[in-house]
Amino acid sequence: MFAKTASIVTLLAAVASAMPAANAGTATTGGKLASRTNGDPAITHTVVAGLGGLHFDPDNVVAEIGDVIEWHFLPANHSVAQSSFGAPCKPLNTGNGFFSGFQPTPSGQAPDVFQITIEDTNPIWYYCAQTKGDHCQAGMAGVINQNFNSATNTLAAYKAAAALTGTSEIPAWVNPLEGVIANPNPLGGF
Numbered sequence: 001m002f003a004k005t006a007s008i009v010t011l012l013a014a015v016a017s018a019m020p021a022a023n024a025g026t027a028t029t030g031g032k033l034a035s036r037t038n039g040d041p042a043i044t045h046t047v048v049a050g051l052g053g054l055h056f057d058p059d060n061v062v063a064e065i066g067d068v069i070e071w072h073f074l075p076a077n078h079s080v081a082q083s084s085f086g087a088p089c090k091p092l093n094t095g096n097g098f099f100s101g102f103q104p105t106p107s108g109q110a111p112d113v114f115q116i117t118i119e120d121t122n123p124i125w126y127y128c129a130q131t132k133g134d135h136c137q138a139g140m141a142g143v144i145n146q147n148f149n150s151a152t153n154t155l156a157a158y159k160a161a162a163a164l165t166g167t168s169e170i171p172a173w174v175n176p177l178e179g180v181i182a183n184p185n186p187l188g189g190f
């Protein structure tokens with residue numbers, strides 16, 4: 001949030017400093033330029049599953065309402081499943097949590113990515129449901145919009161609790177694979 005604000009300020013400053021030279025004598029052009037920089041367009045946050053081992057990278061994302069989180073999957077076979085803070089490595093018991101299904105790939109990126117759109121600013125906890133190799137217990141977990149005012153509900157605490165769970169629970173529902181789309185950038189280097 002702060003980075004985005006800073007980047008817009010920087011952009012505005014750059015536009016403002018560029019305008020006098022670029023648009024000398026054309027007063028109406030300045031208004032058109034300013035209108036394009038208004039608003040706060042939604043952005044897509046890319047998270048890579050399996051980058052640097054059993055890890056989501058980045059695993060702690062701050063996103064605004066309307067933003068999209070897009071997970072890409074590296075070898076060998078990862079997934080992303082929504083959890084709660086209090087029950088790591090287990091799907092939300094409401095049945096409303098998201099699940100990407102497993103996204104295997106022998107090399108490069110999996111052919112599909114998984115997307116969700118942020119609808120509120122509540123923390124979203126998630127994990128990889130791969131039980132072969134105990135991915136969640138090994139630290140393959142992440143959060144979107146962690147409450148940084150909370151001293152207890154931290155990603156480090158979630159991972160510490162996850163490490164003590166015996167095994168992960170694979171979500172029974174598949175949503176049905178809502179949010180799974182063809183990888184728009186399969187050659188992106190991660």
Ligand SMILES: [Cu+2]
Binds near residue numbers: 054077078079
């Ligand atoms: Cu995994």
